[in-house]
Amino acid sequence: MSEQAFDIIIIGAGPGGYTMAIRCAQLGMSVACVEKDAGLGGTCTNVGCIPSKALLHSSELYHEATHGFAQHGIKVGKIEVDLPAMMAQKQSVVSSSNKGIEFLFKKNKVTWLKGEGSLLGGGKVTVKGESAGTYSAKHIVIATGSEVMPLKGIEIDEKQVVSSTGALKLGAVPKTMVVIGGGVIGLELGSVWNRLGAEVTVVEFLDRILPTNDGEVSKQMQRVLAKQGMKFKLGTKVTSAKAAGKGGVTLTMEPAAGGPAEEVKADIVLVSIGRRPYTAGLGLEAAGVQLDERGRVKVDGHFQTTAKGVYAIGDAIQGAMLAHKAEEEGVVLAEMLAGQKPHINYDAIPGVVYTWPEVASVGKTEEELKAAGIAYKAGKFPFTANARARAMTMTDGFVKILEDEKTKKVLGAHIIGPDAGHLIQELVMALEFGASAEDIYRTVHAHPALTEAVKEAALAVDGRTINI
Numbered sequence: 303m304s305e306q307a308f309d310i311i312i313i314g315a316g317p318g319g320y321t322m323a324i325r326c327a328q329l330g331m332s333v334a335c336v337e338k339d340a341g342l343g344g345t346c347t348n349v350g351c352i353p354s355k356a357l358l359h360s361s362e363l364y365h366e367a368t369h370g371f372a373q374h375g376i377k378v379g380k381i382e383v384d385l386p387a388m389m390a391q392k393q394s395v396v397s398s399s400n401k402g403i404e405f406l407f408k409k410n411k412v413t414w415l416k417g418e419g420s421l422l423g424g425g426k427v428t429v430k431g432e433s434a435g436t437y438s439a440k441h442i443v444i445a446t447g448s449e450v451m452p453l454k455g456i457e458i459d460e461k462q463v464v465s466s467t468g469a470l471k472l473g474a475v476p477k478t479m480v481v482i483g484g485g486v487i488g489l490e491l492g493s494v495w496n497r498l499g500a501e502v503t504v505v506e507f508l509d510r511i512l513p514t515n516d517g518e519v520s521k522q523m524q525r526v527l528a529k530q531g532m533k534f535k536l537g538t539k540v541t542s543a544k545a546a547g548k549g550g551v552t553l554t555m556e557p558a559a560g561g562p563a564e565e566v567k568a569d570i571v572l573v574s575i576g577r578r579p580y581t582a583g584l585g586l587e588a589a590g591v592q593l594d595e596r597g598r599v600k601v602d603g604h605f606q607t608t609a610k611g612v613y614a615i616g617d618a619i620q621g622a623m624l625a626h627k628a629e630e631e632g633v634v635l636a637e638m639l640a641g642q643k644p645h646i647n648y649d650a651i652p653g654v655v656y657t658w659p660e661v662a663s664v665g666k667t668e669e670e671l672k673a674a675g676i677a678y679k680a681g682k683f684p685f686t687a688n689a690r691a692r693a694m695t696m697t698d699g700f701v702k703i704l705e706d707e708k709t710k711k712v713l714g715a716h717i718i719g720p721d722a723g724h725l726i727q728e729l730v731m732a733l734e735f736g737a738s739a740e741d742i743y744r745t746v747h748a749h750p751a752l753t754e755a756v757k758e759a760a761l762a763v764d765g766r767t768i769n770i
């Protein structure tokens with residue numbers, strides 16, 4: 303049994319934990335990061351952001367080749383999906399990311415404690431597994447992330463009834479797929495399998511998909527995805543799903559508001575109704591770490607839990623479950639522990655849905671501004687009026703910018719369109735710097751570029767667009 307002391311021990315090597323470990327090492331601390339999985343990088347690298355984006359990109363290329371090339375005057379022969387090769391490409395991206403983080407740990411002298419960590423109280427952590435032992439540290443950080451939210455009455459077998467993890471490694475393209483939950487995972491992974499040939503139906507409890515996005519964006523997104531072949535059953539809840547081998551899965555669903563039930567069959571069912579913090583086996587109670595009413599590790603404004611010297615970041619605590627939010631919290635906490643005074647602006651965290659077109663947003667939605675009684679001006683510009691989008695034959699969508707009528711500060715921005723995930727960054731910067739729409743449109747934008755749609759939406763706030 304080894305006994306070693308560190309300045310800091312971080313439990314979990316996801317984007318929150320591994321980024322924090324590197325930042326702490328840069329700041330001169332001795333750091334250990336406990337990770338139980340074989341590959342570093344957490345949910346994001348192994349079964350989240352990275353593999354999903356790899357499959358989204360590959361399936362987009364296939365869709366473009368089968369649906370988009372002809373319009374550009376490109377004739378191709380028979381195009382087929384080689385699913386094992388596509389999965390191998392995805393896995394190679396995951397593996398290279400795992401190795402990249404391992405290299406960064408070595409470069410920064412971060413000790414990877416391999417195994418499952420739990421808190422013993424009194425600044426001690428015990429590890430079960432390859433690096434078994436008890437370790438001590440001045441500061442301990444919980445960065446254990448999240449897990450799939452189960453749905454009552456439905457057993458996830460990761461074969462026929464899958465979570466996102468199973469949906470990222472199906473062995474064949476299903477004929478039919480039912481996605482429970484019209485949120486980010488449902489639309490991204492639903493898109494992957496829809497593009498590869500599955501008939502996908504999204505069942506959403508509420509009366510709209512992407513319920514936390516700007517309403518206009520959600521509506522347009524549903525129209526665009528419907529054009530791509532996806533079907534939607536809104537205001538509907540699934541009450542059971544029974545897998546029967548070759549017979550597929552039989553789902554029972556009924557209107558969310560009550561009414562007669564119906565049975566639907568599908569080859570594969572994807573359960574994507576959200577995620578919840580993962581803290582199993584951490585020994586929180588013994589260490590005096592309390593959870594809030596939603597099972598999240600309770601922290602104050604400095605990421606301090608209810609146990610002195612124990613902190614928490616990322617998906618395990620309140621706030622958006624996003625990799626970049628976890629990363630920023632890791633960096634900010636590292637700097638706080640080093641005596642610095644860093645800052646994180648929770649009002650300027652972008653959210654991107656990597657469908658095609660993409661959906662990207664930052665700040666307040668129109669619904670939120672109306673509910674808060676804040677007077678605002680909206681400027682909107684469609685991609686149909688952007689020459690570059692027309693050249694790309696990707697004109698679905700628009701940019702919308704919301705500006706405070708009194709202060710002239712941009713309060714929110716919402717994009718549905720090609721490469722929206724990259725386009726939003728200019729608007730995140732606008733929010734961060736307290737910019738006005740005028741600040742955006744007086745900044746020179748290259749031509750011809752998709753970014754000109756952002757400039758035109760800013761011009762629209764002041765009613766002075768040029769190209770529409």
Ligand code: FAD
Nearest residue numbers: 314316318338344345346350351419447616617623624625
């Ligand atoms: P995690 O990444 O969950 O990492 C926690 C780590 O802790 C894990 O490696 C786990 O094994 C380890 N761990 C847990 N308990 C212990 C223990 N006791 N001992 C040792 N190790 C332990 N976010 C985005 O921003 N963009 C995206 O495109 C995106 N796509 C996603 C796609 C999917 C399918 C999913 C599921 C999620 C996606 N997310 C995305 C969300 C993103 O993955 C999470 O927000 C992010 O990973 C959270 O980081 P984290 O460090 O808090 O936790």
Ligand code: NAI
Nearest residue numbers: 483484485486487488505506507574575576577623654655
């Ligand atoms: P989500 O919260 O995005 O969406 C869940 C959806 O399921 C909601 O629309 C909700 O109304 C619906 N729902 C809830 N209960 C239901 C029920 N019983 N029946 C039918 N519908 C129901 O959660 P999701 O998609 O599972 O993703 C989890 C988290 O992962 C997200 O919070 C997101 O932060 C993160 N993520 C981020 C991505 C990105 O940034 N591109 C990609 C994938 C995941």
